[in-house]
Amino acid sequence: MLKVLWLQAFLCLMGSLCAQSTRKLNIVKNKFVDSSQAALLKEDMVYDLPIISVNEGERSEGNIPFVPSILSAGRDVFMSTASFHFGVVRFKIRGYDGNVFSTQINGMPMDNLDDDNTQWSLWSGLNDVTKNTEMILGIKPGEHLFGDIGNAVSMDMRASKQREQTQFSYAFSNRSFSHRWMYTTAKGFNKKGWAYSLSGSWRSAGEGYFPGTNYYGGSYFVALDKRLNDGHLVSMIFLGSATANAKQGPVLKESVALASALYNPYWGYQSGKKRSANIGRSHQPVLIITDDHRINNNSYWISTIGCTMGEKSNTALDWYKAADPRPDYYRYLPSYQTDSVLRLFVVDEMHHHESLRQINWDHLYTVNKNSREALFDADGVSGNTITGLRSHYILEERVVGMTRVSINTNFHTRLNEELSFSGGANWQLQQSHYFKRMNDLLGGDYFVDWNQFAERDFPNDVAVIQNDLNNPNRIVKAGDIYGYDYLVNTNKGAAWAQITGSRKKIDFFAAFEMVYTSYERYGKMKNGLFRFNSFGRSTLNEFNTYAMKAGITYKINGRKYLYLQAAAFSKPPLFDDVFISPRTRDTRQDIIQTEKVKTAEAGYVCNAPRIKLRCSAYITSFKDGMNVTTFYHDGYGNFVNYALSGINKLHYGTEFGMEYKVSNHILFTTAASIGRYYYNNRQMVAVSADNDASVLEKTIIFSQNFRIPGTPQEAYGVGISYQSAGSFYLNVSGNYFRQQWLAINPLRRTYNAVENVVAGTEQWDRIIHQQLLPEQYTVDLSAGNSFRLKLYHGKQKQTLVFNLSINNLLNKQDVISGGYEQLRFDTDTKNIDKFPPKYFYAMGLNFSASFSLRF
């Protein structure tokens, strides 16, 4: 019955979506709403785009829903045109979060079990060996994996699957890196059945596009294949990417007005040199061993065992009994001055003195060098007094150490002329170690492992102020763990089966998956405030979830197809969305439930020689989602957690992609994605603080019909490519984006927020309305050529390839690629401008020029 309804809804949509979308919007506009969506404020990480942390205090990896590269877009005309056109902004396919996309390498799942996001950073820089990629669109069936509702990317990095050649390339760019050198070589099977491939790259920038963002990254890749006689191909790959990059911070419009759209609050001068406080580091090498057993012409069996181990960290300034060192702290900005004369005075001063807009490192050192203080009973030893320079400003490093072991097996066989069977099972164990490490004492001698927020609240209690009661008054030196220290132990097992069939007029598939997930927190510190529920093992959280999907394709003829498919998933909540404040204790959300996802999609595909086209419509609903967002609230003077529950979302829309061959040399491409992504219910939020067991606030969020942020909901692109008879090509494209919304602060859509405000007044509207970001357009260009020539004597000719790509050719500097309302709201004054939104600005004109030599 439900399915029928879905189908109906779907068919209606198909017919009327374009016409309806504007009307629908108007209806919604008249309702006031509220919402959540601190959830999307996660770190984004895209190849070659700057890595940006949005969520204050956020630790999770990130969210790259978009296709990794144009090459993996495969043969789908929408994906290839969309990835080419929409790569400029943070376009998310169908508005989905990164955790509904999945990726595997040589059969090994590569999603981080803590947040379900693909860890692109694991192999960043290895562009040469990640080209052998298959993309399974949405819920379409894949031979190697069950997938999720988003696209599934399956990479084959085995040595024997790499193109047999040696390539050296160099790229010059003004994006996150300036220089990139890559070297890759691959050698096919020799007589003894061995094949190998090697790749390495080095990327660097003294300063990327944004000021104070340097970048250093080295990547390596080793692959070895051995073909055995009995149909086995055994492969080993080992890869890693070590990067350190200074980040670009989100900015206030006020700061941009004082400086420029290039403003980056994360750096400052130290002894005349630019230094960044927010440096991301990552190195998590991966080892994968695969056995590919071709049983016969109809069947194969691939088994993989893999391991990922390494560390990822972010640095940030922290301070103890001292003024906030961040230059864009709201109390330092002109808008904090209520007196207009003073405000102008501050504007003038900040505008003319860059040092006031950036971190003043020399000052931080001076403060630390003047802070000779004694600590009594140091390291918990009675009578042990330490005297020295106690750092008041420090550089902390939030570290996630990760170890994941995966075993995966996957079987595929053709049952008969019509039917094929695929199935698989996998088991993954992941231990993530979250802790804070002292990166730099900034000229001081020591720091003490105290909870300064507790120290303020309980000034005379020497026990509750301890971050770790097992090691009271611990002296912290550079490199020491302090603050918080806990493990997340996750187990995940899954098994799936799939039947695909192909008849004369009809293709069909059906698949089913069962997943067991469990996780727990294991605290390694006994927090003074939560001495009974911070140390040791938490309750084990266990979930059994399922997923099923089915679809049918009607083949009108060999070129035209109609398809219809649907899926239902249940998904366990993520650790981070269940544990409210894992840094201090093992408290969980009150109600823990799985998220239910349903999706349906129908489309028309045409693959004619001159025209390739796909048009499809989809509808997806998410029900009972959960989310925990953490940020520093200086009103509470504490890290505050918003635990959201009952998040329902509805996404629907159409996708259209077309390539039209105007002539043999000219190709016209266009793509459009028109969607509407809503929170379609009222969520619940429970606000609590890291240092306080009680719930500070628990309330309904009037979030119905608020828009899901983080992506333009409408994107359009048009492009023309010229391909000469030789190998020269030129591409020019124009893109247009609209309906991108600011991520909202849930607390502004509560009863409390508008209490005593007259409904319908401007103030009321300003508090609850969600901000629509400006429409954007960009023009991009790419061109390239290649030559075959003989650079030196020998049998072979070499190929020299040149490529140039320029994005944002018009150098528009005011392109906002995303943003969020700050999670603070002053409920006393109800002035939303006290904590105004923060934005990310896209790069102005940016380019990459490369040449490669292949032989």
Added chain:
Amino acid sequence: MKSLSGKGSLYLSILVLMSIQCNKKFDTPPEYNGPDLQPNLSISALRAMHFMGNFDHIVNDYIIEGIVVADDSKDNFYKSIIMQDSTGGITIRLDGTGLYNDYPVGRKLAIKLNGLWMGDYARMIQLGAGVDRSDSLFPQIAPIPVPLFDRFLIKKSLQNAIVPKTIRIDQLNDSLQSCLIKIDNLEFAVADTGKPYADVINKLSDNTIVKACSGGSAYIRTSGFARFAGIKTPRGNGSLTAIYSVFKTDKQLMIRDTSDVQMNGLRCTGAGSKLLLAEDFTNQSPNTNLTITGWKNIVETGGKSFQVKSSSNNNYAEINAFATNQLTVVSWLILPPVNLSNSANEILSFQTKDGFDNGGVLQVFASTNYDGGNTPWKAKWTLLKPIISKGSVTGIASDWLASGNISLAGYSGSVYIAFRYDGADPVLAFDKRTTTFQIDNVRIEGN
């Protein structure tokens, strides 16, 4: 040749030694002292320009210089520092926290006044960057915004010595506003002793009253956010170092930390009391040797201990030498040590009865060097002078006799009080000194 090489090696070793001895020091940059800006105005001259209730915009290139005498390190001063030169002091309002990292007590500071405003908050003169008229009835001086600190405040050397001016409480007047002053012979009013400086739970400021022995009082005002707000005020008498401030006509003293309050002496008057020890033997079993935790019941000679007795439902300690047949009976009853560090004007009191008095003696002693062991006679004891019952020859005295208030104020630290009985019960009829003594309601109080 040989001698040459011998000489050579000698020189060489001297050189090596010298070079080891004379390790060159690493170069270090000079401490930041700021530009050498010289003051051209004294703080008292600046203050003299102010008319109470007005806001004065300073448009001349005046520079004042002084030393920071109070900062926000203990959070009693909030968003302000106090600076003083030889002529007077002034409060500077700064719109930041953690100011003491840059402007700690002892920091020499020059202020470029041009562009700043001077005003008063309930007659307390302040410097700031503007006038906040958001409440039109009560305009206030607006603090200097953080980005403007370095424009007006020039940091100079650190750790300059500050000597507070010692005055009498009746000398407090407006010219001492924002000055660090010291007043001797002060004590907290009885009702304000032993209570927190402010309400640390609700973070509310509070006033406590200090009085001088010679008369006159002032408020100590403490913020509820002060890190020492929960510490209790002392009971003694002594000196107070504080910043003088006013609120309308109230004279307020603000301390920077509890170390500014040195009140360990005796109070002017004995008002208020604090019980340091009390024992009425109610919880002891009658007709046994007295054993109370912490007490010592020691026989020096004669084998007679203090005992617990009961009469009319009242327990007490008792001793006599009767029927011991000993030439000397000496016994000690020693109270647990009493710590006098946290109180003043301590007094000892107890009650006694005597019976069948024939010359036995009960004496009371105090000692600060008794080791708590079983040989109290080896310690140095000072005889105290209580009133002790005597002369009841034919029976037990009918009424308890109060000892009177015996001052222990001359002692400090940990002190022992001992009752020492000295009697005799020789076989011969003369020189029997077997007097019975009963002791009850032993108390030590202080304030």
